[in-house]
Amino acid sequence: MADSALSDPAVEPQFRPAALERIDALIRRYPRKQGALIPVLWLAQEEFGWLKPAVMDLVARTLGLSKSSVLATAMFYTMLYKRPHGRFHVQICTNVACYLRGADDLVAVASDVLGLRPGETSEDGLFTLEAVQCLCACERAPTLQVNRDDHFNVTPDELRTLLTQLQTDGLRLGPSVGWPGADDEVVHG
Amino acid sequence: MAEHRLLLRRHLGVDFTRLDNYIKHGGFAMWKRAVELGPAGITAEVKASALRGRGGAGFPTGTKWGFLPKDGRPRYLVVNADEGEPGTFKDRYFLEEDPFRQLEGILISAYAIDAHVCYIYIRGEYWNSKKVTNDAIDQLYAAGWLGKDIQGSGFDLDVYVHSGAGAYICGEETALIESIEGKPGMPRLKPPFPANWGAFGMPTIVNNTETLAAVPVILEMGGAQWAALGTPGNGGTKLVGVAGHVKNPGLFEVPMGTPMREIIYDLGGGVLGDRDILAIIPGGSSCPFLTKDEIDVPMDFDGLKKVGSMLGTACITVIAEGTDLIAVMGRVAQFYQHESCGQCTPCRQGTGWLHAIVGQLDRGAAGEEAIDLLIDACNHIDGNTICAHGEAAAWPIRSIAKKFRPQLEAEIRRRAAAQ
Numbered sequence: 001m002a003d004s005a006l007s008d009p010a011v012e013p014q015f016r017p018a019a020l021e022r023i024d025a026l027i028r029r030y031p032r033k034q035g036a037l038i039p040v041l042w043l044a045q046e047e048f049g050w051l052k053p054a055v056m057d058l059v060a061r062t063l064g065l066s067k068s069s070v071l072a073t074a075m076f077y078t079m080l081y082k083r084p085h086g087r088f089h090v091q092i093c094t095n096v097a098c099y100l101r102g103a104d105d106l107v108a109v110a111s112d113v114l115g116l117r118p119g120e121t122s123e124d125g126l127f128t129l130e131a132v133q134c135l136c137a138c139e140r141a142p143t144l145q146v147n148r149d150d151h152f153n154v155t156p157d158e159l160r161t162l163l164t165q166l167q168t169d170g171l172r173l174g175p176s177v178g179w180p181g182a183d184d185e186v187v188h189g
Numbered sequence: 190m191a192e193h194r195l196l197l198r199r200h201l202g203v204d205f206t207r208l209d210n211y212i213k214h215g216g217f218a219m220w221k222r223a224v225e226l227g228p229a230g231i232t233a234e235v236k237a238s239a240l241r242g243r244g245g246a247g248f249p250t251g252t253k254w255g256f257l258p259k260d261g262r263p264r265y266l267v268v269n270a271d272e273g274e275p276g277t278f279k280d281r282y283f284l285e286e287d288p289f290r291q292l293e294g295i296l297i298s299a300y301a302i303d304a305h306v307c308y309i310y311i312r313g314e315y316w317n318s319k320k321v322t323n324d325a326i327d328q329l330y331a332a333g334w335l336g337k338d339i340q341g342s343g344f345d346l347d348v349y350v351h352s353g354a355g356a357y358i359c360g361e362e363t364a365l366i367e368s369i370e371g372k373p374g375m376p377r378l379k380p381p382f383p384a385n386w387g388a389f390g391m392p393t394i395v396n397n398t399e400t401l402a403a404v405p406v407i408l409e410m411g412g413a414q415w416a417a418l419g420t421p422g423n424g425g426t427k428l429v430g431v432a433g434h435v436k437n438p439g440l441f442e443v444p445m446g447t448p449m450r451e452i453i454y455d456l457g458g459g460v461l462g463d464r465d466i467l468a469i470i471p472g473g474s475s476c477p478f479l480t481k482d483e484i485d486v487p488m489d490f491d492g493l494k495k496v497g498s499m500l501g502t503a504c505i506t507v508i509a510e511g512t513d514l515i516a517v518m519g520r521v522a523q524f525y526q527h528e529s530c531g532q533c534t535p536c537r538q539g540t541g542w543l544h545a546i547v548g549q550l551d552r553g554a555a556g557e558e559a560i561d562l563l564i565d566a567c568n569h570i571d572g573n574t575i576c577a578h579g580e581a582a583a584w585p586i587r588s589i590a591k592k593f594r595p596q597l598e599a600e601i602r603r604r605a606a607a608q
Contacts, residue, residue: 029347029349030369030389031371031373031389031391032371033391034371034372034511035369035370035389036371037371037372038351038352038354038368038371039351039352041354042352042354045370051510061305065371069371072372072373073371073372073373075373076356076373076374076530077313077353077354077355077356077374078354078355078356079313079314079353079354079355080354080355091314092518095275095276095474095520095524096275096276096431096433096470096474096506096508096520096521097275097276097432097506098508099516099517099520100433100434100508100509100512100517101433106249133275133357133520133523133524133527133528134273134275134276134277134474134524135272136272136273136274136275136277136278136281136312136315137278137281137286138275138276138277138278138430138432138433138438138504138506139430139432139438139439140277140278140432140438141432141433141438141441145314145316148316148317149314149316150317
């Protein structure tokens, strides 16, 4: 079971049978197994929280690919996490259109409420704050995402309220899936 | 001015994410017409329509389809829904609000080019787009509009969403193909072009979401009528966005060649606070910036090219007088550095230089000579890379450095005075 594997770094992670079924279906979509690599990395990230080296090795074994080809692809894409992220991934767009509509004020509010600078993850595994580039909803700027949810036309007050609520939710939910113990190996990238 | 709405139909207030609603409003009626026309007939209509790729490059769609070799290898249709050009928000409309329009276009286009597998490459951050489009695909399989022997036609088509994972460069069509193959999104040298050697080494057509969404409309009205809506060589209507410092930011649809001024002032409501315009990005931040004296340009591929810029995605960002252009340039430079795939030295190193020099300007640590250094660095990137990312990084910075020099110098003096 994934959870026990994550709590004990000596245990190799394994895909659950349901995940293996989904992987088989993904493989059938492509004429070569490597075509399924990015979808399977997404799935592995859902299962294990982030792509620690043992998880990348598991993906390599599952698809019959070399470890290096899995690593090369995983390292290239920013949304494939090579280090643990917080339960709530707060991504504030700071590109031109959002900058023109006050995005920097939102970053300041988030930094203030969360005590994090952009790029940082809180030690309790609850929040990762990032300043990102164009979420492509510029007519509803400024915009941000929390995990998979879009927030448009956000005001500083709304953001403060939202983050305060997430802090409360975080106390109940705890850190993200796969939040590592002290001994876990982390590849930075 | 009024919009000319053929694709954009938010105003109807209908939930077009439901197949029954889509069909009730004429959806999939063009499949019958497509089968009557046959692949050659469809391609002829698309050629007659003067439809040009809506991803930004503006390559004639029918001509692109015509490049496929007739050698019996399996073919792929790949949809570029990796919307990521800063300032752009048009394909999101189809992906989230009218997904069957694109899917009907995919069905007809796949039939026209004889592809039996289609991958829709959707930007990773577009969670809602992926969900809505996947739901739409499920509805189509359930109703016999995808899969084997579609509606008794004998034609088979499978459509899969392939999620990106946070790499702007995958909007470049060969990087996108690499990404579908499970590799880092590094653009390929061309030739060979994807039509000959694309996904998994097979002939592949990569078309933008809006391009494919236009195909059913073109069949419905006829290619010649679509062409007549626009300007010569720039057929049809175009989704245009207006964002930034405007009173009424939004997504609109107008005939190709509509003057930019009308889009900004009539549809976009004019500038916030009734200020003057300082600068305009015509279609995403890789396009050279325009001054306020250039806004009578017709919004089409050739019009923007004549003023030294590009139509790009036709999503306009308006920057009002009083904005700090060094700060704007900083956001642009940072973006293209972060998103450089790193395989070509001029781009990998040059985008770092641009970001560093603009950073010095922003901190008040560089003087007017840095403007010339920026232009020099841009000249060393431009034309020296295997894909257009180099130009995408260099052109906007160089356009600001050249066209807005007095404003930059004023910002430099302001920073010096503040120290």
